[in-house]
Amino acid sequence: MRGEMHMSSVATKPSTGTGAGRMIVVNDFSLQIATANGSGSQTANSVLMRAIFRMGVPVSGKNLFPSNIQGLPTWFTIRANKDGYIARKREIDVLVLMNAETAEEDVRAARPGAHVVFEKKLGSDRFRDDLHFYPVPFSELVVKLTMGSDQAKLRKLIVNMIYVGVLTDLMGIDPAEIEAAIKKQLKGKQKAIDLNLAAMRLGLEHAAANFPGKIPCRVERMEATKGKILIEGNAAAALGCLFGGATVCCWYPITPSSSLCESFIDFADDLRADRETGKKTAAVIQAEDEIASIGMVLGAGWAGARAFTATSGPGISLMSEFLGLGYYVEIPAVVWDVQRVGPSTGLPTRTMQGDLLLAYYNSHGDTKHPVLFPATPEECFGMAIEAFDLAEELQTPVLVLSDLDLGMNNWMSDPFPYPTGPRKKGKVLDAAAIEKVRESWGRYQDVDGDGIPWRTLPGTPNPFGAYLARGSGHNEKAQYSEKPQDYVANVDRLARKHDTARTMVPKPRIEDRFGSADGLLAFGTSHHGTAEARDRLVSEAGVGLDYLRLRALPVGPEVRDWVLRHDRIYVVEQNRDAQLRSILRDEFPDRADRFVSILQYDGLPLDATTVVEGVVSDRTARMRRSA
Amino acid sequence: MSATIPAAPAPKTNRLGLPKADYEGGKSTLCLGCGHDVITKQIVNAFWGMGIPPHRVAKFSGIGCSSKTPAYFLNRAWGFNGVHGRMPSLATGALAANRQLLGIGVSGDGDTASIGIGQFVHLVRRNVPLVYIVENNGVYGLTKGQFSATADLGAKQKNGAVNDWVPIDACSLAIELGGTFVARSFSGDMKQLQTILEAAIAHRGTSVLDVISPCVTFNDHEGSTKSYKWSKEHETPVHEIGFVPFFGETLAEIPAGATKDVAFPDGSTLRFRGVGRDYDPTDRDGALAAIHTSHGTGEILTGILYVDPEKPSFPDVLGLVDEPLHDLPLDRLRPSKEALDAIMESLR
Numbered sequence: 001m002r003g004e005m006h007m008s009s010v011a012t013k014p015s016t017g018t019g020a021g022r023m024i025v026v027n028d029f030s031l032q033i034a035t036a037n038g039s040g041s042q043t044a045n046s047v048l049m050r051a052i053f054r055m056g057v058p059v060s061g062k063n064l065f066p067s068n069i070q071g072l073p074t075w076f077t078i079r080a081n082k083d084g085y086i087a088r089k090r091e092i093d094v095l096v097l098m099n100a101e102t103a104e105e106d107v108r109a110a111r112p113g114a115h116v117v118f119e120k121k122l123g124s125d126r127f128r129d130d131l132h133f134y135p136v137p138f139s140e141l142v143v144k145l146t147m148g149s150d151q152a153k154l155r156k157l158i159v160n161m162i163y164v165g166v167l168t169d170l171m172g173i174d175p176a177e178i179e180a181a182i183k184k185q186l187k188g189k190q191k192a193i194d195l196n197l198a199a200m201r202l203g204l205e206h207a208a209a210n211f212p213g214k215i216p217c218r219v220e221r222m223e224a225t226k227g228k229i230l231i232e233g234n235a236a237a238a239l240g241c242l243f244g245g246a247t248v249c250c251w252y253p254i255t256p257s258s259s260l261c262e263s264f265i266d267f268a269d270d271l272r273a274d275r276e277t278g279k280k281t282a283a284v285i286q287a288e289d290e291i292a293s294i295g296m297v298l299g300a301g302w303a304g305a306r307a308f309t310a311t312s313g314p315g316i317s318l319m320s321e322f323l324g325l326g327y328y329v330e331i332p333a334v335v336w337d338v339q340r341v342g343p344s345t346g347l348p349t350r351t352m353q354g355d356l357l358l359a360y361y362n363s364h365g366d367t368k369h370p371v372l373f374p375a376t377p378e379e380c381f382g383m384a385i386e387a388f389d390l391a392e393e394l395q396t397p398v399l400v401l402s403d404l405d406l407g408m409n410n411w412m413s414d415p416f417p418y419p420t421g422p423r424k425k426g427k428v429l430d431a432a433a434i435e436k437v438r439e440s441w442g443r444y445q446d447v448d449g450d451g452i453p454w455r456t457l458p459g460t461p462n463p464f465g466a467y468l469a470r471g472s473g474h475n476e477k478a479q480y481s482e483k484p485q486d487y488v489a490n491v492d493r494l495a496r497k498h499d500t501a502r503t504m505v506p507k508p509r510i511e512d513r514f515g516s517a518d519g520l521l522a523f524g525t526s527h528h529g530t531a532e533a534r535d536r537l538v539s540e541a542g543v544g545l546d547y548l549r550l551r552a553l554p555v556g557p558e559v560r561d562w563v564l565r566h567d568r569i570y571v572v573e574q575n576r577d578a579q580l581r582s583i584l585r586d587e588f589p590d591r592a593d594r595f596v597s598i599l600q601y602d603g604l605p606l607d608a609t610t611v612v613e614g615v616v617s618d619r620t621a622r623m624r625r626s627a
Numbered sequence: 628m629s630a631t632i633p634a635a636p637a638p639k640t641n642r643l644g645l646p647k648a649d650y651e652g653g654k655s656t657l658c659l660g661c662g663h664d665v666i667t668k669q670i671v672n673a674f675w676g677m678g679i680p681p682h683r684v685a686k687f688s689g690i691g692c693s694s695k696t697p698a699y700f701l702n703r704a705w706g707f708n709g710v711h712g713r714m715p716s717l718a719t720g721a722l723a724a725n726r727q728l729l730g731i732g733v734s735g736d737g738d739t740a741s742i743g744i745g746q747f748v749h750l751v752r753r754n755v756p757l758v759y760i761v762e763n764n765g766v767y768g769l770t771k772g773q774f775s776a777t778a779d780l781g782a783k784q785k786n787g788a789v790n791d792w793v794p795i796d797a798c799s800l801a802i803e804l805g806g807t808f809v810a811r812s813f814s815g816d817m818k819q820l821q822t823i824l825e826a827a828i829a830h831r832g833t834s835v836l837d838v839i840s841p842c843v844t845f846n847d848h849e850g851s852t853k854s855y856k857w858s859k860e861h862e863t864p865v866h867e868i869g870f871v872p873f874f875g876e877t878l879a880e881i882p883a884g885a886t887k888d889v890a891f892p893d894g895s896t897l898r899f900r901g902v903g904r905d906y907d908p909t910d911r912d913g914a915l916a917a918i919h920t921s922h923g924t925g926e927i928l929t930g931i932l933y934v935d936p937e938k939p940s941f942p943d944v945l946g947l948v949d950e951p952l953h954d955l956p957l958d959r960l961r962p963s964k965e966a967l968d969a970i971m972e973s974l975r
Contacts, residue, residue, distance in 0.1 A: 054975075229974035243967060245960035247952035248724055267970075271962040279948040281955055283723040287716065288749040295709070295716025295746070302707055302717070303685070304953025305724035321710050329707075415971040418964040423957050456705075458721065459728050459951060463649075463682045463703030470708040480698065 027057045027082035029093040029217035031171075033163065034106050036099050038070030043196075044160035045076040047185055048167065049410065051177040052080050053230055056222040060086035061410045062605060067255070067348045073102045082222060086412065087528035088605040093217050094171070096163050097124055098138070107131070115215045117166055134170065134211055138162055141206060145199055158199040165203025170215045175204060229415050233406035234310075236377035237336060238263035239416065240384025241308055242271060242282075245423050246334075248300040248307035250285045250293040252315065255348050256404035257338035260310040290315035294322040294335065298397075301332045302469060304428070304457040306388045310336035313355050314345070316362065316399075323397050324363025325471045327494070330444070330453065332391035332426075334384075336400045338407040341603045350603030351404035353524055356579035359399045360553055366491060370501045371553040372400045375527040377413040379551075380406065385419055386506060393426035394501055395455055403574075405525045405605040427454040431462035438464035442476035444490060451497030498554060505552035508559050514544035519566035520615075523550040523580060526572045526606050533611030541616050545570070550580070555587050563588055569595050570615055576601045642678035642874060650675040652700040657692055662814035662840030662855075663762045667699045669817060670731065670760075673824035674701060676878050685721055685728040689714040689743060692769055693735035693762035693840075712743025715750035718757050719941070725951035726942045729828065730757040737767050740776035740795040747797070751804040754832035755941040758824070761797050761835070762814075764842035765853035772845030783850030799918045801835040802911060802933045808834035809914070809933045813862050814841070815855060816929065822868045822879040823931060829872060829895040832940045839927060863926040865906040865917065869898040891936045899931070908934050 031048075035041035042063070049061040057080045066072035079089050091111045097103040097118040107116060107127045117134040118124040125133040142159040161182075168178050178200055186192045237260050241249070249268075251261040265284050272282040283300070287293040293309040300307035311319070316337050326333050339355045341347035359371050372387055374380045383400055391398040427448075434441065434456060441464075444453045456465035467478040474490065475481040522530035527549050537543040548562050555563075563569065563584070571581045578597040585592040598614030600606045638646035650671045655664050674684065686706035688694035694714070697706045709717045714732050722730045739747050739761045750759065765778040774782070777797070778790045801809045808830045812820040820838065827834035839858050841847050847854045852861075869881035873894035882900035889897040889909060899908055907913055914933040921928045948955070 229971055231974050239967075239970065243961050245957055247955065247960065248720060250720065271966055272960075273946075274948060277948075278946070280946045281948055281952065281959055283942075283945050283947055283952070285719065285723065285945070288745060291713060292716040292719075292746055292749065295713045296720030296723070298709075299687075299707070299717035299720025299722075300724035300952075301720075303721040303724035303728065304951065305720075306952075307720065307724065322713065325710050415974075416967065418967050419961070423960075457951075457953060458685045458705030459683060459725050461680075461682055466682060466703050466705045468686070468698055468706035468708060471710060472708065 024216045024218055026218045026220050027080055027222060030077060030079045030089045030091065031094040031096070031167070031217075032075055032077045032092045033096040034073065034075050034099045034102050035160070036070075036101070037066050037068050037072045037074045039098075039160065040157035041074065041076065041098070041160045043185055044164050045078070046410070047161070047178060047181040048164055048173075049078050050181040050184065050230060051173055052078065052219055053225050053228075053412065054177045054180065055174055055219055056225050057082065057219060058084040058086060058224050058412060060412065062088055062405065063409060064604070065349050073099055080219065082224065084224065085532045085608070087532050088607045090607045090609050094167075094215055096167070097122060098160070098163065115217070117163060117170070132215070134166070134207075134215075136163070136166055136203070136206065141202055142199070144202065145195065158195055161196045161199035162203035162206075165200040165205070166207040168200065169204045169207035170211060172214065172218045172220065174221070175200075225412060227415065228412050230410045231377045231413055232259065232408060232410055233374070233377050233380045233402055234260035234338065234408060235263040236380035236413070236416070237310070237374075237384050237400075237402065237407070238267060240381040242267045243419050244306065244385035244388045246306045246308055246388065247281060248283045248285070248297065248305045250287050250296040250300075250307065250309050252287050252290045252293050252311065254290075254312045254315055256340055256408045257310040257312050257315070257336060259408065260336055260338060290318040291322065294319040294333070297333045297335070298322060298326050298331050301326070301391070302329075302458065306392070306423075308334035308336065308388070310338060312338050312340045313342045313358065316355060316358055320363045323369070324365060324367050326397040327363065327367045327369065328471055329469045330395040330455070331397070331469070332388075332395055333397040334387045334391050334400065335397055336402060339401060339403040347603045349404070351525070351574065351605055352601060352603065353401070353403060353526065353574040354579070354601070355401060356575070357582065359401055360583060362399070368498055368554070369396065370394065370398045370505050372398065372506060373524040373551050374400065374402055374406065375524050375549065377406075377411050378416060381416045383506065389424035390501070390504060393424050393452070393504065394497060395426060395452060396497070401524060403525055427452060429454050429456050429465060431460050431465070434460065434462040434465035438462075441465070443467045443478040444474065444493070445476045446493050446496065450500040451493050451495070452500060502554045502556040505554070505556065507556060508551055508562070509549040510547070510558065510562055512546040514546055516544055516546045517566065518568040518570070519546040519548060519562070520570050520572065520611075521548045521550060522572040526574055529606035529608045530572045530611050532608035533615070536608055536612050537615055540612065543615065543619065545615070553583065555584070563591065567594065570598050570611075570618070571595050572598045572606070572611055574600055574606055641675050642876070643680060645675070647671065647675045649681060649703055650701055652702045653698045655699045656695065658844045660843040661692070662764065662842070663693055663696055664699070665814040665817060666760065666762055666820065666838055666840060667696050669821045669824055670700045672821050673828060676821075677825055677828050677872060678874070679729055679828065683727060683729050685718075685730050687714045687718045687721075687730060687732040687757070689734050689738040691735040691738045691767070692842075693733050694738060696733050696762070712738050712741070713746055714738070714743070715746035715755070715759075719750065719753065719755050722755055722757060723942055723945060723947065724953065726947060726949060727951055730755075732757050732759045734759065734761050735775070736761060736763045736765060736777040737775040739797060744776070744795070748800070748804055751801050751806045751833050751835060753941045754805070754807055754938055756831050756833070758827045758834045759836065761837045762840040763797070763837055763853070764840050764846050765851070766842050766846045768842050768845055779852040782852045783848070785845055785848055796918060796922070797835060797837040798932055799915055802915055802918075806835055806933065807832035807935045807938045808931070810835070810931045811837045811839070811927070811929045813839045813858050813927065813929055815859055816862065816864075818879075819864060819868065819929060822870050825872065825878050826868070826870045826895070826897050826931065829891050829893055830934075830936060831892065832938055858927060861925055861927045863921070863928050864902050865904060865928050865930040865932065866899040866901050866908070868931060871896045871898070889934055889936060897931065897934065906930070908932060
């Protein structure tokens with residue numbers, strides 16, 4: 001197994017709770033905590049992650065949760081990596097087993113040599129003899145904190161903070177940072193803070209007294225997170241919408257997008273109320289369904305507002321008819337698709353990049369839309385603003401494809417730069433401008449040759465700018481028309497507009513470190529596993545690959561040049577059908593056989609090993625063929 | 628050979644000094660004698676009479692014969708002909724984005740009661756400030772005469788097919804949903820229709836106008852319960868209506884005798900006089916009971932069946948600023964750098 005080389009812990013002999021003779025690995029491990037959904041472990045896990053982050057160690061947290069309110073299994077994985085790799089790692093180094101339901105399976109699946117902290121009464125150490133076990137009587141300890149028979153619910157919550165204390169001792173986490181993280185998390189609720197601190201200390205003292213041998217995966221202070229923040233992609237997107245001047249937010253709750261609009265509501269309540277009158281500069285409408293959400297967004301966009309909605313795949317399916325209307329009537333709109341696993345209801349709480357084709361070609365007839373691919377919270381913030389600018393400049397719906405991994409997990413990020421650019425309104429005629437062109441103007445005339453017409457806004461005090469927007473066939477003057485030549489002229493102009501978009505959408509990030517013949521191509525959250533794999537391919541297989549991260553569709557000239565410069569291109573995607581490859585093959589028909597897919601579609605965030613294996617096996621197969 | 632051409636008489640103008648021509652639209656492409664064209668004409672009359680600046684009006688529609696009509700009135704107003712059954716959401720977004728707009732939506736019975744029932748329901752719940760007209764003929768005209776969801780039980784199609792399904796009554800449904808202005812009229816009763824339209828324009832919430840509007844091509848035969856003949860025979864006005872707009876000119880005659888006045892927040896007044904019955908249009912339960920009873924008697928009750936001018940409208944509930952949102956300068960929309968920095972600090 002190639003991944004073993006990067007394993008953070010090398011165990012030679014199995015032992016129970018004694019650290020003697022084991023190689024110590026600093027700031028490079030994956031820690032997984034298995035609990036039951038709704039048991040309140042989220043607070044404890046966030047505290048752990050933040051404490052490691054505040055010790056200056058690069059960290060990422062991934063919550064693997066069920067579509068359930070209470071009771072089903074949940075796993076939270078924290079990866080700490082001194083080199084800054086934050087993709088999911090396949091191999092887990094340290095496990096905490098709090099859930100009786102999954103404990104046996106979790107132990108059986110653990111990699112040899114892993115370290116396992118477990119609820120003593122589960123007896124998890126009977127299943128394997130090649131792991132390091134740390135039995136802790138959590139259920140006995142927690143009673144010391146709250147004796148009352150009516151306190152069962154509270155005990156269920158604070159027992160989680162005991163494993164935080166145990167790990168603090170076993171892995172060398174600074175207790176002061178844990179304390180600070182608890183205080184931050186519980187925001188001044190003193191009674192709760194005191195109880196959680198007591199629980200953490202109880203765990204810490206128990207581990208100190210009972211486990212002389214510590215876990216050799218250690219956390220040591222470094223400086224790599226200085227100035228950085230921890231944020232979920234959805235919150236970052238909401239901030240981008242807010243600072244990008246969004247004035248209308250319409251939504252229908254759906255995992256994993258709900259927290260995007262909920263964050264927007266929280267921020268807007270505070271920052272978008274007029275200081276004197278209290279009146280709001282943002283309309284937030286919880287619609288009756290996704291069809292209504294996008295309808296409201298289009299109505300608002302037609303009336304000149306910066307309107308957006310956030311949803312996931314099922315919502316995009318429902319929005320299809322309206323998105324075609326937005327395309328054909330030419331209305332700015334921004335739609336966030338925080339992707340989850342389809343088809344149908346699929347796995348609603350798992351991640352995927354499965355909506356590419358759905359988004360790009362959404363709706364009946366000939367339609368294609370600009371689609372943006374943020375890969376980080378910082379890009380969620382920046383692209384939220386860019387999407388509004390593009391939507392208004394191009395007068396069309398723009399889709400932003402995030403995913404559950406990016407949207408709902410906490411990511412390390414540089415703080416977001418304050419946006420200073422103007423609001424790009426695009427081609428809008430005001431009353432005076434209408435007056436100058438009132439005889440000649442047509443809503444759908446291509447006067448500038450870029451396919452983008454000039455629009456007017458309802459309510460403008462010059463009735464010569466009035467027009468009837470319609471989803472039925474129309475001519476340049478927005479009049480109903482079924483004439484073949486009018487139809488063709490109009491859709492050909494829309495195709496020209498799409499070509500204009502190629503030069504306006506976010507440009508790719510190109511890192512040609514090697515000047516290699518072959519290249520790696522990824523987008524969105526596939527970036528993290530791919531970037532790590534690129535480095536591992538050098539150290540493990542001696543293969544250096546140039547790398548392009550696609551940030552938007554349609555592909556622009558920079559992507560075209562790069563594709564033509566490279567011979568064989570590994571396209572990394574988190575879906576079964578190689579959806580991006582389909583689009584690339586359509587864009588580069590002469591090179592259709594040069595795109596090699598590396599796919600992961602099990603609902604888990606992409607890990608680097610998948611990419612390393614994909615590249616190596618393709619190269620091995622080719623060498624065999626040519627030998 | 629006269630050397631001078633006599634001057635044409637100056638056209639009659641409204642309170643803005645605009646002639647009625649400024650409120651007209653394109654030529655109708657509907658069938659000759661279609662009830663919808665009568666409604667279109669009364670829309671022109673009402674907006675002209677009320678002296679609404681055309682550019683402030685936003686027209687909305689879905690899909691169907693009725694939904695074509697926004698092209699036939701108020702050419703100087705912006706309009707949005709959307710997708711089937713989803714006009715309410717377009718209007719909701721637009722009217723939230725720009726509170727200065729005065730919205731009018733034209734829908735049909737299929738567009739409202741069949742495919743669009745979901746959005747209709749939520750439009751009324753939200754009290755979006757929109758005059759929402761259902762041009763109700765009980766059939767799908769553009770697809771050649773299939774029943775819609777407002778067709779009466781036992782009504783006959785032109786080909787003899789009988790409707791087996793219970794009809795949806797947009798008025799009782801709207802009242803049930805908290806509707807604040809619910810009226811029924813008949814395209815054959817132009818006077819009543821125009822008065823109701825004027826009052827609806829003055830109303831600041833959703834005005835639901837279910838207007839029986841016979842389809843001369845597919846639903847005007849013997850056995851139809853939406854024909855001109857049937858509608859004329861069964862129309863039962865519950866009251867006479869007078870309307871005095873806020874600017875004081877009496878647009879519709881004020882009925883004499885025992886009357887009930889309903890004042891609007893903008894200063895307009897509606898005056899009602901019962902016809903053959905004691906009908907209180909501010910009594911919600913009474914209105915529902917009367918409509919339910921009429922379903923048994925076969926009467927088509929017309930008039931303003933229920934009105935509550937005081938309930939806050941959608942943008943009021945949202946607490947929005949008065950200006951159109953697109954007019955707000957960026958410095959009122961983009962919080963300060965300090966605000967962003969403070970959020971960033973809280974995430975460390």
